[in-house]
Amino acid sequence: MSTAKTILCLTVFIGQVFFMHGQNPQASKSGIRIMFYNVENLFHPSDDPLKKDEEFTPDGTRYWTNYRYWTKLKQIAQNIIAIGEWEPPAIVGLCEVENIQCLNDLVHNTPLKAFDYKIIHQESKDNRGIDVAFIYRPAFFPLINFHSFVLNFPDQSRSSRDILMLSGLVGKDTLHCFVNHWPSRYGGQLATAPKRGYAALVLKSKIDSIQRGNPNANILAMGDFNDYPNDVSLSEILAAHKDSTSLKYNELINLSWQFVSKTGTNKYQHEWHVLDQFIINKKLMTAGNSLHTDFELIKIFSPEWLLEPEKDGFGKKPYRTYMGYKYQGGFSDHLPIYLDIMINK
Template sequence: MISKSAILYFIAFILATHLAFGQKKNYQIDAVAFYNLENLFDPADDPNKDDEEFTPDGSNHYTEKIYRRKLHNLATVLSQIAIDKVPDGPAFFGVSEIENEKVLQDLIQEPELKDRKLRIVHFESPDLRGIDVGFLYNPKFFKVLNAMPIKVDISRNGSNEFTRDVLYVEGLLNGDTVHVMVNHWPSRLGGESASMWKRKLAASVCKNKADSILKQRPGAKIIIMGDLNDDPISPSVAQVIGAQEKDKAMKSGHFFNPWIAYYKKGIGTLGYNDSWNLFDQIILSNGFIKPEKETWQFYIAEIFNRPFMKTQSGQYAGYPHRSFSNGNWIDGYSDHFPTYVYLIKEISQPNSNQSIMEKP
């Protein structure tokens, strides 16, 4: 015969087990994004930059009216990224193909973005066309600790060829230190194979910086994002950076590339010659995929490619609806789709500045 005390103990055990396994976990969720803004120039002629085609008298007849419309279109896209899970949008954006800091200042003052009070990190690059990369962040969620440009030297045999710097930003993402490198690697001008060495060199700049960080702080959270002008399987990405699928990226020193799966399915961020490329990537150090409590972890990667951003008909139907076609303004957005990544971490005490979700 079972004693009364044994029955009570058993009931208590069942209740405790139920509470332990039934207790809901809360996760803070945030997002980070990258967007190639496709030649975001202002209409003023800068004598130190190759910007003549983006002036009123240039080949694109780039007026103040077109510039303002371009800003509005880009702000419309940026304002909608990730808001289904994070109402205030990403904590930060990496951007490329911008002429100067002024265009970013004008962009964040657009009505769609103004209330977020975004701030800017920008340095002038030596690129011959005069385009740079930049960093926009919401101070509500991200605090900059350090920022600097890192030179990518592609001059050879006395050539005067220059490209965009890598923009390095160290900061606190809701209290946790992350290291971000914003990139726009050299194009495939002259052919993919012939120009490959330039992108491998740019990749090595990122890898060397990442290695120096990881040497001092093993497990550091590092994000390499940008228009890499290469796909996830290209040597610059897969070999030099060492960006792999999740199971392979678990090894120490490796990086995780969530875009490999997209690329294998034929999904991309820009179209060319009836095929897709996935140049716009956000790559994460493996600290983002190792199971740790109360620290940022990778959740989901997505391409923001809503119908309004796509060409609706003709030869390029389904491709990104770009700004110009044969020198004519076509009221588009960019020739690239933006990419973004959701990050989550388990929390015990939510606060009002956090977007919260239950266990995914």
């Protein structure tokens, strides 16, 4: 895509989103916007001999060329900028990113280069090489620290993606963010559930550790959990509740639960499902807290350009990069989500 066409697309996209969703709190410095996006197989075209990435190379079964790679990078950048409504999100959690080169190309060689994004990434032991990552804007979210937590499964099965934590300032208070991409359901939901249960235990232990050290901590977990809000891993092991009533400050609320049976971020067998979620502690919904969010401040980003009609007349579905092995030039099999965190002054 030419530079002129890219700018035109960005202008149209952003203009549409502005009228759809209202003003980003970053524009008035009243808060920040946070985005999560499973970008679906963002691989660099070069072959990494240590990873199973051969299909996403120019000579692989996907014929993953430089042109297709750069098209996908520009599409991701377009969505990040569009969600920001002229002021791209302060924090973007990403999953299914192969390596640091993909992230460098995204923030330095697309229209995102104008917004001074920094990268947080750690190589995981995932056998395909797909990782989680953060990009963030220091002007809105000054970094304090970050950590990567490896999932070493008790059965010594193959490794999955790490859980990545990022801590920084929003206004004058600290926000701790976790980005997740839990083990997939490939092989069957029941057979793979213990792995997601273990991931939930690891995330819960890290959240609990922060809150023991600081009972007033602000906690946010995001990601593609490969489970639904009412599944055991999330509702019981992580203990992320549907309702905030009667919860203590340190208990967790799944803001995405409200979308179940109504809409979703991923479509499978003609049904929408909520795999991509934001989870917070009650502290972030407590009156008088320096930072605040609520159920109405989370959105699933679903403009027309991210969707395509289903052939069987079952509405629309995410517009993917590939349909099977056929390249169609779409975006991802997941829709992005975003959340506003407000500053109480």
